[in-house]
Amino acid sequence: xxxxxxxxxxxxxxxxxxxxxxxxxxxxxxxxxxxxxxxxxxxxxxxxxxxxxxxxxxxxxxxxxxxxxxxxxxxxxxxxxxxxxxxxxxxxxxxxxxxxxxxxxxxxxxxxxxxxxxxxxxxxxxxxxxxxxxxxxxxxxxxxxxxxxxxxxxxxxxxxxxxxxxxxxxxxxxxxxxxxxxxxxxxxxxxxxxxxxxxxxxxxxxxxxxxxxxxxxxxxxxxxxxxxxxxxxxxxxxxxxxxxxxxxxxxxxxxxxxxxxxxxxxxxxxxxxxxxxxxxxxxxxxxxxxxxxxxxxxxxxxxxxxxxxxxxxxxxxx
Ligand SMILES: Nc1nc2c(ncn2[C@@H]2O[C@H](COP(=O)(O)OP(=O)(O)OP(=O)(O)O)[C@@H](O)[C@H]2O)c(=O)[nH]1
Ligand SMILES: [Mg+2]
Numbered sequence: 001x002x003x004x005x006x007x008x009x010x011x012x013x014x015x016x017x018x019x020x021x022x023x024x025x026x027x028x029x030x031x032x033x034x035x036x037x038x039x040x041x042x043x044x045x046x047x048x049x050x051x052x053x054x055x056x057x058x059x060x061x062x063x064x065x066x067x068x069x070x071x072x073x074x075x076x077x078x079x080x081x082x083x084x085x086x087x088x089x090x091x092x093x094x095x096x097x098x099x100x101x102x103x104x105x106x107x108x109x110x111x112x113x114x115x116x117x118x119x120x121x122x123x124x125x126x127x128x129x130x131x132x133x134x135x136x137x138x139x140x141x142x143x144x145x146x147x148x149x150x151x152x153x154x155x156x157x158x159x160x161x162x163x164x165x166x167x168x169x170x171x172x173x174x175x176x177x178x179x180x181x182x183x184x185x186x187x188x189x190x191x192x193x194x195x196x197x198x199x200x201x202x203x204x205x206x207x208x209x210x211x212x213x214x215x216x217x218x219x220x221x222x223x224x225x226x227x228x229x230x231x232x233x234x235x236x237x238x239x240x241x242x243x244x245x246x247x248x249x250x251x252x253x254x255x256x257x258x259x260x261x262x263x264x265x266x267x268x269x270x271x272x273x274x275x276x277x278x279x280x281x282x283x284x285x286x287x288x289x290x291x292x293x294x295x296x297x298x299x300x301x302x303x304x305x306x307x308x309x310x311x312x313x314x315x316x317x318x
Pocket of ligand 2: 140141142171211212213214
């Protein structure tokens with residue numbers, strides 16, 4: 001539309017009068033929603049007859065070359081949202097030095113649009129304290145168990161689990177069971193003082209994974225209590241856990257709810273239920289957070305991996 005208005009001004013003068021606008025239907029065979037805009041305009045001071053003239057429809061860039069259309073379709077099939085897919089292919093087209101370079105440019109653009117943090121930071125500076133937070137049922141405890149297993153088995157880190165159980169709801173039981181299976185120590189803390197004492201007493205541990213109770217949208221009191229507990233734990237990394245299967249509004253509401261708790265990165269769960277990795281791009285585009293891990297199933301410890309922009313880009317582009 002801005003492009004069309006600029007053209008009206010160019011052709012009819014800066015003080016042209018806009019008489020009407022409408023979106024044009026898609027072109028036959030086109031993949032896009034709109035073929036352009038029609039603007040009815042007249043020069044300033046035009047007679048009624050002159051005002052009957054219609055400015056030519058402006059091409060707002062709706063047309064794609066067959067190659068771009070092919071990639072746009074691929075992205076949409078991989079669940080990239082229409083508007084984001086369009087932005088990505090246009091950026092790739094602008095960047096591709098030659099026609100045959102389009103796929104490489106597309107991979108570059110997608111890779112750059114996936115900011116990642118890598119896995120949990122190392123513990124050179126002492127105990128690394130990592131908390132997972134999020135809405136009820138988003139996959140925090142399962143992800144903690146996967147992390148504990150991978151860090152202790154593959155990286156040989158000395159891991160302990162801490163379950164924050166502010167309301168004595170026995171949420172620590174699940175954590176204890178996982179800890180037993182994995183052969184790592186587990187603790188439950190119900191007060192801030194308890195958290196402080198526990199952290200002070202962890203001498204043979206380099207990584208503390210903190211499981212937290214889910215907090216729903218109508219529980220500001222619980223959110224404030226959780227924030228106080230995490231402050232007491234002096235957390236180094238706070239991962240917000242979000243299922244990719246949730247709709248955009250629910251994801252955004254969760255991110256908004258927890259943003260005051262010092263979220264430093266996001267972990268996505270439920271990728272096994274998604275058709276394509278495009279859901280990750282959509283969520284990042286909305287939430288504007290760096291990604292740490294992707295989880296694609298319920299199996300501990302296998303269904304978790306560090307988010308890799310390269311792998312995501314290649315999987316989406318095919
Ligand atoms: N399909 C799928 N299911 C998952 C994934 N991660 C976790 N789940 C399942 O989601 C359900 C809830 O997982 P939990 O780990 O208990 O979730 P939580 O966030 O700790 O829940 P609360 O502590 O009640 O807030 C369980 O049935 C998990 O097996 C995943 O990546 N894919
Ligand atoms: Mg849990």
